[in-house]
Amino acid sequence: MKEGPDIALIGSLIGDPARANMLTALMGGQALTATELAAQAGVTLQTASSHLAKLEAGGLLTQRKQGRHRYYALSEDEVGLMLESLMGFAAGKGLTRSRPGPKDPALRKARVCYNHLAGDYGVRMLDSLIAARQIEMTDDDDLALTDAGRIRVESLGVDYAALRKSRRPICRTCLDWSERRSHLAGSLGEALLTLFIENGWAKREQNSRAILFTAAGEKAFLELFPR
Template sequence: MKEGPNIARIAALIGDPARANMLTALMTGKALTASELAAEAGVTLQTASSHLTKLDQGGLLRQRKQGRHKYFALAHDDVASVLEALMGLAAGQGHLRTRIGPKDPELRRARVCYNHLAGDLGIQMYDSMTSRGFLKHDDKVLTLTDQGRNFITKFGIDLTGLDQQKAPMCLECLDWSERRSHLAGSLGRALLSHMEALGWVKRTQGSRVVSVTSKGQTAFAKAFPAQ
């Protein structure tokens, strides 16, 4: 038996179609009930409960109770990053679900990836910050430069609070639709939340789609010009 991480166990947990659908549904960043996840997976509540137990025991989910209800969410950012990368791999190999409609181009343009901005706009933001020297790779670790800290502070985000968090501030996440990088980590999460507060973007209920307001289109292009 070879030593090291048990990739097969994690792959088996994600590989079941019902469990994969449940995990994908949680990429919106919202916690869902077992009944809601059963509907997403197209299985009975009893079957869904069995799947959720396996995912929870495998460390891919976290659960919390509120009143009589139990809610499930992705365990942490790493799970979301793995799912996004697998979506990119599946798309690159031509393994796509047939879902024709207006939401497909909307998903490609801007969507939430667990808690940060993905899609064309997420890539544009990452590329813009990188090309201007706000982000840099140091020994394969993505960091926010002094120039970047100044930009983010002027943008209205409190970096003191992010510095105190245990979670990494900057993470590179592979975008499934373009298979290029967008920004994750606590900074990616803070940027999306701040843009929502500014009224630049709005999340679409029950979907990963992020819609950009007319105000946001102009402001985003100015803050993160395309390179």
């Protein structure tokens, strides 16, 4: 007994409803202030402050001071992956808090998973890249860009050299809770989503994880990543 990592500490951090709401909100990928997170969680500012301090102490969140605001964000990609894995299980058990409302289909179609694209479109993109042999399984990590893939993403406008410089993995799998299949995470996943938004193909919906494609953006995306 008592061997291995201590999952109880992290579980208890996620286990409080107010904190879970905050983490879910931060899965949207944008850094949020303590006041915004308090509203999302449905608690007062004092309570939120205490929760945020605990999450930061537990290593789930990082804080950035900017003027009199404090912006909080998930501390690493790995936190997002972990939360997505919990969501996948919870969704499988039918443990959804909101009745499948009008937002739900939009979330299943395309949403932000911390910093990359998830949902049907996210899965489709990875499938398409693999089918075109632009991403492959490797023995070094889960996924790797092939030479063809590097050329492809550079032609899309991704600064591959910059990605390579960083110590973060370029490609990672992330299990999609709505599709129950993998989509692309890692710094390339982040770069591609950023690109779609900068191109004006898609934009984030405020206060939601949903991603809304424009008509032209959707057309371009579907042509770039055929099924």
